[in-house]
Amino acid sequence: MVKWDRTAFLIGAAAGAAAAFLIQKQTSESMNVPPEKVLKKVKDTFKQNGPVDGSWIQMKPEQIDRNGFPALVYKGGISRPGETGNEQFEFSADAKTGTLLHVQPV
Template identity: 50%
Template sequence: MNWGTFILGAAAGAAGAVLVQQGLAKTTYVSAEKALKEVKEAFKTEGSIDGSWIKMKPEPLTKTGLDKMVYKGGVSRTIGQEREQFEFVADSKTGAIMDVYRTY
């Protein structure tokens, strides 16, 4: 067995593993369920929630020069006799709420 060939092969394998790990780290997303849970917890501080939904697949969003992959979804609730519906945008990498707006 030639030690030079062995060391060269081991180095190539290690370098490949590092590149694969870096590639996976760039495309790792929070689950849609976790993002929806974050939104629901924020809304529950103001009252109960009647329903909620989220698109399971992240989609691209360009806003003020930033390109992000985001989850989009919605929440509905009843305050008094009035039903309110909101849509939200959550960062797919962190689950953080980026935008919430009321739909009419």
């Protein structure tokens, strides 16, 4: 009877470890970059061309259609001093990678 208990325990432990591995893999693949990190990355990109006065980002990503493919993006904005006053831009960045996808002057 002791041998069966040990075998059942080992089977249960192996099944639990396999389930934990699969759950961890799936959740890590579906996680988004935090919006604060995305905003910092965008600001750093803008700072290569001069100072940034202000910035904002939506905390919840949006689903958009990008060239026929769905994409989850954060939308935000940047303002910086320009030659004729303050320049403002809107941007969208990929929520999974933080990559800047689109910038548009406002």
